[in-house]
Amino acid sequence: MIYKLFPIFLFFLFSFIPSEAISPNPKSIQKSIVVTLTPQRLDSKTELVYNALKSNQFALPNLESFTKALKGFYLLKEKGLVQKDILTLVDFSLSSNTKRLWVIDLATNTILYNSLVAHGRNTGEEFANSFSNAAQSFKSSLGFYTTAEVYNGKHGMSLKLDGLEKGINDNARARGVVMHAANYVSNLFIKNNKRLGRSEGCPAIPEELSKGIINTIKNKSCLFIYYPSVNFKTASKLVS
Numbered sequence: 001m002i003y004k005l006f007p008i009f010l011f012f013l014f015s016f017i018p019s020e021a022i023s024p025n026p027k028s029i030q031k032s033i034v035v036t037l038t039p040q041r042l043d044s045k046t047e048l049v050y051n052a053l054k055s056n057q058f059a060l061p062n063l064e065s066f067t068k069a070l071k072g073f074y075l076l077k078e079k080g081l082v083q084k085d086i087l088t089l090v091d092f093s094l095s096s097n098t099k100r101l102w103v104i105d106l107a108t109n110t111i112l113y114n115s116l117v118a119h120g121r122n123t124g125e126e127f128a129n130s131f132s133n134a135a136q137s138f139k140s141s142l143g144f145y146t147t148a149e150v151y152n153g154k155h156g157m158s159l160k161l162d163g164l165e166k167g168i169n170d171n172a173r174a175r176g177v178v179m180h181a182a183n184y185v186s187n188l189f190i191k192n193n194k195r196l197g198r199s200e201g202c203p204a205i206p207e208e209l210s211k212g213i214i215n216t217i218k219n220k221s222c223l224f225i226y227y228p229s230v231n232f233k234t235a236s237k238l239v240s
Contacts, residue, residue: 046063046067047063049070049106049109050066050070053109054109056110056112058099058111058113060111061089061091061102062094065091065093065226066089069089069222069224072224073087073106073222076144076164076222077222081146081220082221082222083220083221084220084221084222086104086105086221086222087103087104087106087221087222088101088103088104088213088217089101089102089226090117090225092119092123092128092227093226093227095127096116096118096124096126097126097196101113101114101117101205103115112216113216115205115213116185116187116206117185117205118184118185118197118203118205119198119199120137120138120199120201120202121138122137123139123140123201128140128227131227132201133163133168133171135174135175137201138200139201140199140201140225141171141175141177141225142168142169142225142226142227142229143163143164143165143168143224144164144169144224145161145163145169145222146162146164147161147217147218147219147220147221147222148160148161148162148173148218148219149218150214153178153180155181155182155204156181157180157211158179158180158181159178159179159214161173161177161179161223163177176202177202178202179202179214179217179223180202180210181206181207182199182204182206183207184197185207
């Protein structure tokens with residue numbers, strides 16, 4: 001008798017349980033996913049993202065510079081200051097004779113470009129070591145930028161940049177700090193001069209890659225120029 005009544009009991013029991021208790025709310029699932037991606041939780045996930053990068057035979061950036069770049073990217077994306085899932089990382093702690101610029105598609109974890117990039121003439125010789133936000137300094141500026149509009153200037157197709165960190169790079173547009181092509185950013189120049197050529201403060205890139213890189217990163221993507229400076233670490237508010 002008990003076995004016959006048990007199925008009926010279960011039917012009535014589940015009839016009175018709210019459907020939300022049985023089926024998870026899709027909105028609550030979506031909310032939990034968003035929470036796991038907030039910058040505050042990135043510390044434990046950065047290495048996983050880094051290890052998941054598809055390099056297409058390119059060298060990987062250093063973990064430290066990538067970590068700071070990734071944290072800043074998510075903060076800027078959260079604020080609505082960047083719109084694309086494209087991160088450009090320039091590591092000025094490395095020799096200018098090495099490929100120290102990476103363009104990364106974070107939607108697919110794919111490195112799209114790994115390139116030479118110049119620093120300012122007063123920023124250093126082979127190695128960068130001095131930075132400025134001042135006009136006519138002919139120095140590079142560090143920190144986070146959003147990429148802006150494309151225009152044709154004296155270097156051809158060029159990309160305007162907006163610095164996002166007060167006192168560090170916020171004079172970039174007024175200074176005319178842009179991304180552009182330059183013939184002194186090449187292996188041939190390195191061979192003849194033992195170092196890469198230098199700009200007036202712009203992150204200049206090779207002529208043969210400029211159109212591809214600029215078209216990929218233009219219009220509200222994130223650019224981060226890294227250097228392990230104590231002053232920069234103190235001043236930067238995006239990765240603190």
